[in-house]
Amino acid sequence: MEETHLAISRRLLGLGASAALIFAACGPGTGSSTAPTTGAATTPAGSSAAGTPGATAAGTVDWIACVAFDTAGLGDKGFNDLAFKGLNDAKAVGYTPYSSDAKNSTDYANNIASLIEKGCQSMVTVGFNQGTATDAAVKDNPTIAFAQVDRAWDPSAGTEPVNFTGLDYQVEQSSMLSGYLAASFTKSGKIGTYAGQAFPGTTRFMDGLYAGIQYFNQQKKPATAVTLIGWDPTQKDPSKTASLVGGSGAADTWNNPTKGKQFAQGFLDQDVDIVNPIAGGTGNGTIESMHNAGKWAIGVDTDQYVSIGPPTNAAILTSSQKAIDVSVLDFFKSSSGGALGGKDYSGTLANNGVLLSPFHEYDSVISQTIKDEIAALKDALISGSVKVCTFIGAPADATARGVPGC
Numbered sequence: 375m376e377e378t379h380l381a382i383s384r385r386l387l388g389l390g391a392s393a394a395l396i397f398a399a400c401g402p403g404t405g406s407s408t409a410p411t412t413g414a415a416t417t418p419a420g421s422s423a424a425g426t427p428g429a430t431a432a433g434t435v436d437w438i439a440c441v442a443f444d445t446a447g448l449g450d451k452g453f454n455d456l457a458f459k460g461l462n463d464a465k466a467v468g469y470t471p472y473s474s475d476a477k478n479s480t481d482y483a484n485n486i487a488s489l490i491e492k493g494c495q496s497m498v499t500v501g502f503n504q505g506t507a508t509d510a511a512v513k514d515n516p517t518i519a520f521a522q523v524d525r526a527w528d529p530s531a532g533t534e535p536v537n538f539t540g541l542d543y544q545v546e547q548s549s550m551l552s553g554y555l556a557a558s559f560t561k562s563g564k565i566g567t568y569a570g571q572a573f574p575g576t577t578r579f580m581d582g583l584y585a586g587i588q589y590f591n592q593q594k595k596p597a598t599a600v601t602l603i604g605w606d607p608t609q610k611d612p613s614k615t616a617s618l619v620g621g622s623g624a625a626d627t628w629n630n631p632t633k634g635k636q637f638a639q640g641f642l643d644q645d646v647d648i649v650n651p652i653a654g655g656t657g658n659g660t661i662e663s664m665h666n667a668g669k670w671a672i673g674v675d676t677d678q679y680v681s682i683g684p685p686t687n688a689a690i691l692t693s694s695q696k697a698i699d700v701s702v703l704d705f706f707k708s709s710s711g712g713a714l715g716g717k718d719y720s721g722t723l724a725n726n727g728v729l730l731s732p733f734h735e736y737d738s739v740i741s742q743t744i745k746d747e748i749a750a751l752k753d754a755l756i757s758g759s760v761k762v763c764t765f766i767g768a769p770a771d772a773t774a775r776g777v778p779g780c
Contacts, residue, residue, distance in 0.1 A: 435468035437710040440494035441702070442485045444501030445476045445624030446654035451682055452675035453698055457500045457523055460702025469706060478624055482507035490515060496709040498523060498541070498702050502575040512538045519709035523698055524575035526718050526776065539705060540718035543696040545674075546582035546762045546777050547755050548728040549650075551748050552672050552694045553586020555730075556648045557600040558744045559670070559691060566641035567604040568617035570627045570653040574776025577613070579652045579674055579694060580605040581777055585765035589751065603646055607775075608767035619653050627656065634659025642667055648691070650674070658682060665689035677731035693731040697721055720778075724756045 441461045443454045458473070465471045472492045474485035482504050489497055490511070496519045499508045505525060512520045512535050519537050526542035527534040534540075556565050567583055569576035584602050591599045604617035617637070621627030634656040641649050642663075649664055650672040651657030661671040661678070665686045673679065673693030682690070701719055709715070721727020730748070733740050754760035763780035766772050772780035 434470070435710060437469055437496065437706070438472065438492065438494050439464045439469040439706040439710075440472045440474075440489040440492070440497040442474050442482070442489060442497065442499045442504065443476060444504065444628075445478060445481075446501075446628040447475055447477075450629070450654045451658060451678060452654055453523060453696065454500055455681065456676055456696070456698035457498060457702050459699040460498070460706075463699065463703045464706045467703075469710070476624075479503060483510065486511045490518065494518065496706050497521070498705060500524075502573050508538075517714075519705075519714045521702075521705045521709075521715070521719075523702070526720070526778075534716055534718070536716040537714040539709075539715040541698070541701050541705065541721075542718055542776075543698070543701075543721040543728050544578070544723075544778065545694055545696060545728050546578040546585065547723045548694040548730050549579045549582025550586040550589065550755065550762055551582075551730045551752060552650070552692055553583040553602075554590050554748055554751055555586070555692055555740070555744065556583070556650070556670075556672060557587045557590035558594075558747075559740070560600060560648050562645045562647045563596070563598050563600050564644065564646045565600065565602050565648045565650070566617070566644070566646040567602060567650040568619065568637055568653065569605075569651075570619045570621070570656060572613035572616055572618055576652045577605075577607075577616075577775045578777055579650070580616070581607050581766045581772065581775060582694070582762055583650055583672075585762045586751075588765040589760070593747075603641065603644055607772065610771065612767075612771070619656055628654035630656045631659030631662070634661075635663045638663035638667070642669065648672065650694075658686075661689055662686045673731070679731065679734045688735065690734070691736055692733055695729050695731050697727050697729065701727065722756075723752055 439461065441457050446454055448454055448458055461471045461473060472489055472494060474489055476482055476485055486507055498521045500523045502524045504522060508520060508522050516537055521539040521541050523541045526540040565587060567580050569580065584605060584607050587600050587602050606612055606615060609615055619627045619633060634651060634653065638649060638660040647669045649660055651660040652674050661682065664671045665688055670691050671689045673690050675696055676693065677695055678693045679687045679690045701721060751760060761779060762777060763772055
């Protein structure tokens with residue numbers, strides 16, 4: 375049975391990344407939170423009638439904050455749920471929140487328009503695929519502050535609009551750490567990965583995973599090199615040889631656990647014992663199958679050990695996280711304070727915008743030596759003495775996939 379929004383809200387209390395992200399912003403104190411209601415006809419959280427702000431213990435902020443979710447929807451245990459938490463946190467500090475769900479990509483423009491009609495003053499669109507609809511809205515509504523999760527502004531498109539902020543996350547950094555961990559943990563020497571579709575929001579996870587495995591091979595020189603199945607960034611066009619869900623629509627691509635189980639079996643048949651799925655709810659099916667097989671998985675976006683819960687989460691070694699919830703809330707604070715946009719936010723290991731989740735029940739299994747090596751790799755990525763770009767092939771191709779500095 376599908377989770378209610380209230381149940382999701384309660385579960386999300388454990389998902390927030392402990393990060394201090396830097397925006398030029400200030401905001402009121404914290405208060406109690408009630409889950410926003412989402413749907414085709416958007417309604418404000420905590421209100422009985424449209425247009426009536428819900429009161430909070432912290433008082434109210436004279437500002438309407440909105441989120442347009444991507445097609446994976448609430449309950450994806452990933453980036454939609456984290457953006458939802460950011461909106462819920464805005465509600466807790468006094469903002470009036472609205473949101474909308476997208477069943478298909480054809481809903482994007484209409485959802486944004488419906489939120490604008492509600493009087494939204496700051497709006498976050500979730501997911502790289504909402505770029506076209508977001509750009510049109512940015513152009514047509516110069517007094518509204520827009521931000522988009524999983525996107526940095528492309529300079530070839532011209533000067534970044536003054537009312538747009540890209541919320542970009544250098545997940546290739548945190549994924550390089552998870553790749554190193556996976557390479558140290560695998561028993562078969564084979565790790566697998568796949569994505570719903572190939573675009574920077576997914577391929578950067580896979581680039582980082584590959585880089586971490588190659589760095590492990592370079593540093594540790596195992597008798598048999600650890601290999602990655604499903605992604606080879608050294609190919610001229612790696613997306614043509616990548617393992618991708620594809621699918622006929624959003625439900626088939628991003629919310630199809632049955633298909634995720636099929637991917638898991640395909641990897642298990644190749645002796646893969648750790649899989650890193652980047653495919654929303656589809657990936658949850660993979661994690662379940664890996665757990666049932668007594669094997670392991672790596673989560674994405676949020677700490678999936680927390681979000682998925684027992685018993686399936688026992689398969690998760692760690693997760694490569696984005697602090698989406700924190701950046702969404704800070705965007706609302708920044709824009710309500712007068713900063714419409716014009717400059718992207720980039721989440722890195724240095725500012726805790728991306729991070730490696732705790733090892734949870736594997737903490738006592740992973741040696742202190744490996745933990746120290748991962749900490750040293752993190753420091754090296756922050757300082758720039760180690761770069762993901764070094765390990766992932768042609769620089770121009772990597773830049774096109776969104777990996778900065780290649």
